[in-house]
Amino acid sequence: MSALISIKNVTKKFKDLTVLDGVNLEINSGEIVYVIGKSGSGKSVLLKNMIRLFKPDEGEIHIDGLDIFKLDEKELIEFRKKTGVLFQMAALFDSLTVFDNVSFTLRRFTKYSKSEIKDIVDEKLALVGLRGYENSWPASLSIGMQKRVGLARAIAMEPKIIFCDEPTTGVDPLLGAAVDDLIKKLNRELGVTVMVISHDMESTFRVAHRVAMLYNGKFEFTGTTEELKNNDNPIVRQFVTGSAHGPMSVI
Amino acid sequence: MSAYGQIVFMHMVKAFQRIGEGVLNLFETIGALSIFSAQTVRWIFASPFDGKYFLHQLNEVGVKSIPVGLVSSFFVGMVMGLQIGAPMERFMEGIASFLGAGISIAMVRELAPVLTSVLLAGRVGSSMAAEVGTMKVTEQIDALTTLATNPIHYLSVPRFLASVVTIPMVVTLAILVGNFGGAVISYFMFNIPISQYAESAQRIVNLSDLLSGISKSVFFGAEIALISTFTGFRASGGAKGVGSATISAVVNSIMMIIVSDYFISYLFQLVGW
Numbered sequence: 001m002s003a004l005i006s007i008k009n010v011t012k013k014f015k016d017l018t019v020l021d022g023v024n025l026e027i028n029s030g031e032i033v034y035v036i037g038k039s040g041s042g043k044s045v046l047l048k049n050m051i052r053l054f055k056p057d058e059g060e061i062h063i064d065g066l067d068i069f070k071l072d073e074k075e076l077i078e079f080r081k082k083t084g085v086l087f088q089m090a091a092l093f094d095s096l097t098v099f100d101n102v103s104f105t106l107r108r109f110t111k112y113s114k115s116e117i118k119d120i121v122d123e124k125l126a127l128v129g130l131r132g133y134e135n136s137w138p139a140s141l142s143i144g145m146q147k148r149v150g151l152a153r154a155i156a157m158e159p160k161i162i163f164c165d166e167p168t169t170g171v172d173p174l175l176g177a178a179v180d181d182l183i184k185k186l187n188r189e190l191g192v193t194v195m196v197i198s199h200d201m202e203s204t205f206r207v208a209h210r211v212a213m214l215y216n217g218k219f220e221f222t223g224t225t226e227e228l229k230n231n232d233n234p235i236v237r238q239f240v241t242g243s244a245h246g247p248m249s250v251i
Numbered sequence: 252m253s254a255y256g257q258i259v260f261m262h263m264v265k266a267f268q269r270i271g272e273g274v275l276n277l278f279e280t281i282g283a284l285s286i287f288s289a290q291t292v293r294w295i296f297a298s299p300f301d302g303k304y305f306l307h308q309l310n311e312v313g314v315k316s317i318p319v320g321l322v323s324s325f326f327v328g329m330v331m332g333l334q335i336g337a338p339m340e341r342f343m344e345g346i347a348s349f350l351g352a353g354i355s356i357a358m359v360r361e362l363a364p365v366l367t368s369v370l371l372a373g374r375v376g377s378s379m380a381a382e383v384g385t386m387k388v389t390e391q392i393d394a395l396t397t398l399a400t401n402p403i404h405y406l407s408v409p410r411f412l413a414s415v416v417t418i419p420m421v422v423t424l425a426i427l428v429g430n431f432g433g434a435v436i437s438y439f440m441f442n443i444p445i446s447q448y449a450e451s452a453q454r455i456v457n458l459s460d461l462l463s464g465i466s467k468s469v470f471f472g473a474e475i476a477l478i479s480t481f482t483g484f485r486a487s488g489g490a491k492g493v494g495s496a497t498i499s500a501v502v503n504s505i506m507m508i509i510v511s512d513y514f515i516s517y518l519f520q521l522v523g524w
Binding site for chain 2: 076
């Protein structure tokens, strides 16, 4: 089976700093893959390359059979429709209501009638447990609720792949668990492939099918959560156990 | 070379380096702004066009600017009447009856377009830079991109169109209200009937003056929208970055209005406006 997402030798530098150094990773359809690593390890940079906000200096990224850096304008729009992104702080449009945020792409790119769009928005908001908040403004919602609206917006067009940037950061443990359940539910019920950037180990063990750990611009570990648990690489162990002492410098 | 001479030399090298960096940055910014402006114009003709968002911008840029534009132009007209009328009367009694000509030509050709645009650069430009800048630093612009929406198309085009459509309208109203202010002072201070003020104004102001003034404000509107949105797009570094972007959007817009006013006026004179 060929992978749905294929990252080949991706290198990204910022001036003299090499953030990603020939990174390789494959993600199969229907998988939930967590990319973990300490702050500043390049997780978000990798994500931004995968959603075409950055362009790698070297290497290729193929998603659903397409080299995402060789798309023309039309193909790029199609690629965007196939992917949904949940940003770290949700990045909801604060000049639009929850309804307008969730229906943003539906209004712009589909020919659905107003009532059909309303039904879809209702369904997505129900899925994230926020039915009845259609007319609220993002600023009036807690960060946890904003993240759930962000997730509803990301899945409005029913994408094949969802990228989540630290979905449980900044939310309380209960809400974190709820967000995790939501990701699992989307994967299970809609068959969505999910890639999550995280440093939340509890969430990683709870949700991930496979885990890849970034360290010094390369993947130090790739495998299942079980393999991660039993891995004896001191760098991996230090991160998994959250120890301040070990081969990885903390500060 | 003595130690003192070496220190002076090092400082001079550093100063030249800074000047060089400044010049390079200026050219880089001008180049980037030109590309941004060209892209904005290109995206005007792309679909989908968000009519609801455009109407929102018309309201923000145009309707909400009317009070600022009108109150200030009314008082500018009155101040002009006061400041010109009294010395003229001292020079020659009865000459204030030509106040309508003086105030109207100044209002139509320069004062209303430039002053109103400068005021709107403060009101509208700061709002645009702050809003777009906040969207930039909170990843909302990245979110737009991932939602298959070009940020220039969605954010810059409606602001640009709203500015080039509504700012000339506000300027037109400012011309009328400014003249009304002048007429009020002429009547109450110098006993000049409104009809005489209007007749005097009609004698000197012709269509080309009006076209010159209003056309200028189209350019000023475009400058405010493009500079402010562009500056917002380049904001970085959280609240401080948004603050800096807002300041530079307003300052650069005002400077650009004043500098371009000279060149546009010169160009219009060449074509007989």
